[in-house]
Amino acid sequence: MKRIVLGMLSLFVLLACSGCGVAVQKSREYREDFVIKTYAETTVTENDRFRLDWNDEGKRIVLLDKANGVSWSTTPAQALNPGLDESGAPKIVHPQVTSPIVIEYLDPETQEVSLLTASAASITNDSVSVEAIENGVKATYYFPGAEIAVPVEYTLFADGVNIAVDTAGVEEKTYPLLRVKLAPFLCSFANNSDDAYLFVPSGSGALIYKKQERDVPVTYSQEVYGADAGRHLEFEEDAATENEIRLPVYGAKIGDKALCAIITDGAESASIEVSAGASNIGSSAVNAAFEVRGYQWVKVKKGYQKLFSESISNHKYAVSFYPLYGDKADYVGMAEVYREYLKQKYPLQKTTQENMLALKLIGGSGVKNSFLGVPYRDFYATTTVDEATQIVTELFARTSETMSVDLVGFGQGGVDVGKIAGGYKLDSALGNRSDLKKLIDACKENGISPYMDFDAVRFSKTAGGLSTLSDKAVTVNGQVVNCYPYNIWSRTRDYDFEDYSLAARSKLFDVAKRIQNAATKYGLPGVGLDTLSNLCYSDYGEAESFIKGNMQQDVSAILSDFREAQIRIAVNNANDYAAAYAAQIYDAPLESSRHTIFDADVPFYEIVFKGYVPMSSPSLNLVANPQETILKAVEAGVGLTYTLIDHYDTKLLASSQSAFYGSVYRDCKPQIEKSVSENRDYYQKINGAGIEDHILYQNGVRETVFDNGYRVYVNYTDQIQTVSGVTIEPFGYKLTAGEEAE
Numbered sequence: 001m002k003r004i005v006l007g008m009l010s011l012f013v014l015l016a017c018s019g020c021g022v023a024v025q026k027s028r029e030y031r032e033d034f035v036i037k038t039y040a041e042t043t044v045t046e047n048d049r050f051r052l053d054w055n056d057e058g059k060r061i062v063l064l065d066k067a068n069g070v071s072w073s074t075t076p077a078q079a080l081n082p083g084l085d086e087s088g089a090p091k092i093v094h095p096q097v098t099s100p101i102v103i104e105y106l107d108p109e110t111q112e113v114s115l116l117t118a119s120a121a122s123i124t125n126d127s128v129s130v131e132a133i134e135n136g137v138k139a140t141y142y143f144p145g146a147e148i149a150v151p152v153e154y155t156l157f158a159d160g161v162n163i164a165v166d167t168a169g170v171e172e173k174t175y176p177l178l179r180v181k182l183a184p185f186l187c188s189f190a191n192n193s194d195d196a197y198l199f200v201p202s203g204s205g206a207l208i209y210k211k212q213e214r215d216v217p218v219t220y221s222q223e224v225y226g227a228d229a230g231r232h233l234e235f236e237e238d239a240a241t242e243n244e245i246r247l248p249v250y251g252a253k254i255g256d257k258a259l260c261a262i263i264t265d266g267a268e269s270a271s272i273e274v275s276a277g278a279s280n281i282g283s284s285a286v287n288a289a290f291e292v293r294g295y296q297w298v299k300v301k302k303g304y305q306k307l308f309s310e311s312i313s314n315h316k317y318a319v320s321f322y323p324l325y326g327d328k329a330d331y332v333g334m335a336e337v338y339r340e341y342l343k344q345k346y347p348l349q350k351t352t353q354e355n356m357l358a359l360k361l362i363g364g365s366g367v368k369n370s371f372l373g374v375p376y377r378d379f380y381a382t383t384t385v386d387e388a389t390q391i392v393t394e395l396f397a398r399t400s401e402t403m404s405v406d407l408v409g410f411g412q413g414g415v416d417v418g419k420i421a422g423g424y425k426l427d428s429a430l431g432n433r434s435d436l437k438k439l440i441d442a443c444k445e446n447g448i449s450p451y452m453d454f455d456a457v458r459f460s461k462t463a464g465g466l467s468t469l470s471d472k473a474v475t476v477n478g479q480v481v482n483c484y485p486y487n488i489w490s491r492t493r494d495y496d497f498e499d500y501s502l503a504a505r506s507k508l509f510d511v512a513k514r515i516q517n518a519a520t521k522y523g524l525p526g527v528g529l530d531t532l533s534n535l536c537y538s539d540y541g542e543a544e545s546f547i548k549g550n551m552q553q554d555v556s557a558i559l560s561d562f563r564e565a566q567i568r569i570a571v572n573n574a575n576d577y578a579a580a581y582a583a584q585i586y587d588a589p590l591e592s593s594r595h596t597i598f599d600a601d602v603p604f605y606e607i608v609f610k611g612y613v614p615m616s617s618p619s620l621n622l623v624a625n626p627q628e629t630i631l632k633a634v635e636a637g638v639g640l641t642y643t644l645i646d647h648y649d650t651k652l653l654a655s656s657q658s659a660f661y662g663s664v665y666r667d668c669k670p671q672i673e674k675s676v677s678e679n680r681d682y683y684q685k686i687n688g689a690g691i692e693d694h695i696l697y698q699n700g701v702r703e704t705v706f707d708n709g710y711r712v713y714v715n716y717t718d719q720i721q722t723v724s725g726v727t728i729e730p731f732g733y734k735l736t737a738g739e740e741a742e
Contacts, residue, residue: 203243
């Protein structure tokens with residue numbers, strides 16, 4: 001997709017930009033006279049369930065489950081006992097498999113990125129220093145050839161082991177450190193394993209089974225929380241892939257054992273990576289790789305070059321590993337562990353009320369117009385507030401269904417990026433404060449949850465406390481981030497529309513406070529925070545915001561303030577830290593990104609949040625196959641969404657938005673009434689229920705077990721299928737009740 005041009009555009013070009021608004025964060029100087037400390041003890045520490053051991057020969061930790069004698073280590077069992085090759089000689093174990101960490105670094109002269117394993121560069125050279133810390137050990141892996149040292153802390157906790165790197169302890173000299181992979185083969189299985197898979201949280205979630213062995217591995221890498229929106233070139237090219245990684249969790253199942261990994265610190269700077277099927281490696285694995293230096297694409301004569309930050313990040317990166325066994329040793333068990341983690345970190349609580357129906361009503365958009373042949377930009381109102389009131393009240397009258405309603409593009413300028421948060425005002429072309437009060441009152445009368453969406457991140461005009469001259473996020477070379485609307489059809493940036501910038505990260509709190517004030521002014525019981533919930537981006541004007549750093553911390557603090565102000569929040573395709581605070585999740589992902597490495601999609605996202613946060617599907621009137629989307633929504637237990645406008649004009653063909661086609665309410669109304677009528681009974685019976693189990697059958701049927709006793713069987717084939725005595729029609733589903741449900 002992009003070319004990295006090797007040349008003399010050095011990393012240290014950034015030194016010339018020290019006055020360009022880029023924060024500077026220096027690393028520690030590499031000490032060539034480092035001292036090696038040895039750790040002679042085998043047992044490091046233990047608790048009621050686990051014992052943490054240190055293996056000095058392999059410079060690795062071993063987590064022993066005292067209840068069943070099962071051991072987990074950064075070097076997997078298949079590498080400890082590799083067996084014999086065809087000639088009868090012991091198989092050679094690849095150094096990546098036995099490496100507790102793997103690093104990538106940059107040669108500043110050639111701009112080449114190189115990889116080093118701890119096995120080859122540290123362990124075999126006896127360049128690992130180990131010392132005791134509270135509840136664990138710290139091992140500093142020295143890489144003399146690259147003049148880099150990385151300290152790794154292994155800490156025992158009640159349910160497993162935590163592995164962490166604090167970049168404040170990293171040492172460098174000539175070669176800048178770029179990435180660190182922690183425990184790359186702790187979550188793995190032997191290539192010949194049958195009852196095994198890797199779990200990756202792409203979109204709803206995906207499984208990877210064993211691959212046919214080959215000379216080179218099948219690989220996958222995706223940033224947690226999506227591509228950095230500050231790297232606009234990359235971000236916009238990736239925008240066609242709607243289903244990003246929204247949850248910082250991954251894992252591996254091996255027979256009746258499984259290991260769930262949660263990125264507990266620095267998830268914004270992490271990628272989840274997979275290497276599968278390589279014959280010389282012998283194992284398939286999933287791991288977390290952390291960026292310690294950000295980068296930006298810069299244009300040179302022959303293409304684009306990756307320009308890295310001079311500064312190192314100032315973050316702690318950590319992954320916690322949770323062993324699972326028996327009927328908990330699968331992706332459902334991993335989802336339960338992850339949900340419990342979220343409940344301890346965020347105010348995630350059970351809900352008793354979910355809506356079957358969710359609406360997005362689009363207010364208006366900028367369009368191209370002309371007067372006497374002179375082109376100009378105009379505003380076209382697709383749905384006024386009065387028309388929104390009519391749509392909502394009519395649908396409620398015809399379906400008797402309560403619903404959530406998100407008013408998108410009702411601020412100044414509509415859905416187009418202009419003033420931050422739409423100027424915190426209702427666009428006068430769409431209505432006034434009195435009109436909005438009538439809508440809110442009508443919703444309240446009918447038990448409907450209304451939200452008004454505010455874009456708290458993107459802006460192109462000075463207003464609302466943000467200046468286009470000084471309040472923009474900046475890239476690694478001190479330039480402001482300039483983005484353009486992305487055309488999903490041409491897969492290019494659309495330069496016919498005005499570019500926009502991202503708010504400086506420090507300004508998000510002020511923007512959020514102003515949105516709160518606007519909500520109070522208009523009497524809004526809830527607000528939509530679409531972009532704030534799913535865009536994750538860097539700001540190199542602040543050291544804390546390097547490589548998307550502290551995004552979850554900042555957004556969590558903002559959403560906590562909304563919660564304290566008793567303002568409900570609607571989010572869209574949300575990252576976990578936003579979803580945990582939400583009253584409604586729109587566009588909950590129902591499939592993965594469909595990467596070729598994936599073998600099966602699973603509703604992991606929904607297993608985590610169902611029964612805790614109401615969710616709804618992507619808009620049925622905008623997807624290619626509405627019936628398939630309904631089946632996926634039924635399987636996952638999420639409601640149905642429609643994106644609607646009251647009226648359409650061909651002028652909208654020139655809009656930067658793609659949501660208008662097929663959205664006219666009068667055309668969609670029969671489809672909405674039909675979907676509600678056909679699925680009402682199902683949604684009433686699973687209302688407020690969590691997901692207890694999920695099963696994949698080889699005949700194309702999937703079973704979801706809810707914690708209130710109901711089970712649903714979904715048939716994605718064109719044949720009648722039977723599972724456990726239950727017959728399911730082609731492209732249909734069947735709900736059954738257990739004793740508890742009855």
